[in-house]
Amino acid sequence: MKRTILITGGAGFIGSHVVRLFVRKYPDYRIVNLDKLTYAGNLENLRDIECEPNYRFERGDVCDFERMRSLFRAYDVTGVIHLAAESHVDRSIRDPFTFARTNVMGTLALLEAAREYWDGKWEGRLFYHISTDEVYGALALTDPAGGPQGRGPYGEEFFTERMRYDPHSPYSASKASSDHFVRAYHDTYGMPTLVTNCSNNYGPYQFPEKLIPLFINNIRKCRPLPVYGRGENVRDWLYVEDHARAIDVIFHRGRAGETYNIGGFNEWRNIDIVRLLIRTVDRMLGRPEGASDGLITYVADRKGHDLRYAIDSRKLQRELGWEPSLQFEEGIERTVRWYLENGEWMDRVTSGAYADYYKTMYGAR
Ligand code: NAD
Numbered sequence: 001m002k003r004t005i006l007i008t009g010g011a012g013f014i015g016s017h018v019v020r021l022f023v024r025k026y027p028d029y030r031i032v033n034l035d036k037l038t039y040a041g042n043l044e045n046l047r048d049i050e051c052e053p054n055y056r057f058e059r060g061d062v063c064d065f066e067r068m069r070s071l072f073r074a075y076d077v078t079g080v081i082h083l084a085a086e087s088h089v090d091r092s093i094r095d096p097f098t099f100a101r102t103n104v105m106g107t108l109a110l111l112e113a114a115r116e117y118w119d120g121k122w123e124g125r126l127f128y129h130i131s132t133d134e135v136y137g138a139l140a141l142t143d144p145a146g147g148p149q150g151r152g153p154y155g156e157e158f159f160t161e162r163m164r165y166d167p168h169s170p171y172s173a174s175k176a177s178s179d180h181f182v183r184a185y186h187d188t189y190g191m192p193t194l195v196t197n198c199s200n201n202y203g204p205y206q207f208p209e210k211l212i213p214l215f216i217n218n219i220r221k222c223r224p225l226p227v228y229g230r231g232e233n234v235r236d237w238l239y240v241e242d243h244a245r246a247i248d249v250i251f252h253r254g255r256a257g258e259t260y261n262i263g264g265f266n267e268w269r270n271i272d273i274v275r276l277l278i279r280t281v282d283r284m285l286g287r288p289e290g291a292s293d294g295l296i297t298y299v300a301d302r303k304g305h306d307l308r309y310a311i312d313s314r315k316l317q318r319e320l321g322w323e324p325s326l327q328f329e330e331g332i333e334r335t336v337r338w339y340l341e342n343g344e345w346m347d348r349v350t351s352g353a354y355a356d357y358y359k360t361m362y363g364a365r
């Protein structure tokens with residue numbers, strides 16, 4: 001084995017795509033997936049690679065410092081890609097403590113374990129922290145007047161890497177804090193670290209609490225679609241495999257100490273996505289056009305609901321040559337087809353049956 005990379009949160013949505021990419025693309029690397037298997041962790045996401053010789057799964061909590069120390073020693077970890085986190089804004093509003101614990105203290109425990117094990121020998125080491133564009137706060141929303149080229153369809157401003165942090169939700173506040181800790185380890189101890197801030201992801205294996213998989217499932221089951229407020233909030237969407245490719249490029253070629261924004265210049269109003277999902281699901285299920293329009297249900301707005309996210313990823317495109325590969329409509333087509341063809345995955349997730357898979361595969365460890 002050339003090197004061991006510890007990927008945390010690998011049983012989650014984005015993590016499972018990153019683990020799959022690295023296990024398949026780098027047979028010489030040993031990929032250790034450390035995940036607590038919270039409600040969001042699902043080992044069924046990794047069925048297709050779980051028997052690969054260069055893959056290991058370890059169940060554990062990133063907040064457990066002793067466990068993190070022993071993992072570094074046991075596997076001689078040289079690189080970390082840290083994705084483990086509590087990730088859902090609505091949950092953070094109800095239960096902020098869990099977010100501070102995992103996202104802040106968990107990141108710190110992992111940083112400390114890395115600092116101790118690497119012990120100042122930084123050559124060939126990297127601590128790569130995966131973060132979100134939500135740390136930058138919210139951008140103003142203007143009318144989609146189709147302004148001059150280079151401006152977004154819904155506003156003038158974009159998040160750049162130089163922007164001041166201005167988080168609003170407990171989720172984004174906890175991620176902001178963890179980003180600061182990672183940078184502090186670079187500036188204080190000289191640890192080679194990287195931070196990337198990515199826009200909203202979508203694609204297969206996303207837990208159906210987030211807008212796109214939740215709504216696909218509800219349309220499939222003819223259930224109401226709870227649109228917060230007036231559905232006018234804007235998010236910038238990226239296909240999850242494009243994010244995983246960016247992580248690969250940045251892990252191998254990014255400059256330590258740097259921050260890179262990841263996004264595809266792809267802003268959409270929530271309500272337009274909902275309509276696109278309805279059209280796509282109805283068409284694929286052979287329902288008449290407009291059959292599910294009546295499912296749209298406007299509900300009370302999310303507290304502190306950020307108006308608009310839009311990310312400027314030109315630094316990554318310019319310096320490392322990464323570009324998104326998929327247009328949104330094509331990505332949505334693929335995503336809807338995947339959820340409809342994998343109805344059993346969705347049913348096992350929504351019923352809770354997926355949690356048994358760990359016991360079946362790994363015993364009661
Ligand atoms: P997810 O909720 O689908 O998965 C999170 C994973 O972390 C799960 O497998 C869970 O079991 C694991 N986990 C949670 N607490 C843990 C703990 N204490 N110890 C060990 N494992 C733990 O999240 P996701 O959407 O895949 O996001 C992954 C990362 O990417 C997060 O850091 C998130 O902030 C960031 N991110 C997400 C998006 C997005 O749109 N989903 C966008 C940008 C950045």
Ligand code: TYD
Pocket residue numbers: 088089090200209210211212214226227228229231233234235270302
């Ligand atoms: P979400 O997928 O939770 O991602 P984030 O909050 O991290 O951007 O939500 C995406 C957008 O969709 C956000 O503006 C909130 C909105 N939304 C709804 O309108 N209804 C819902 O049921 C959910 C889950 C989200």
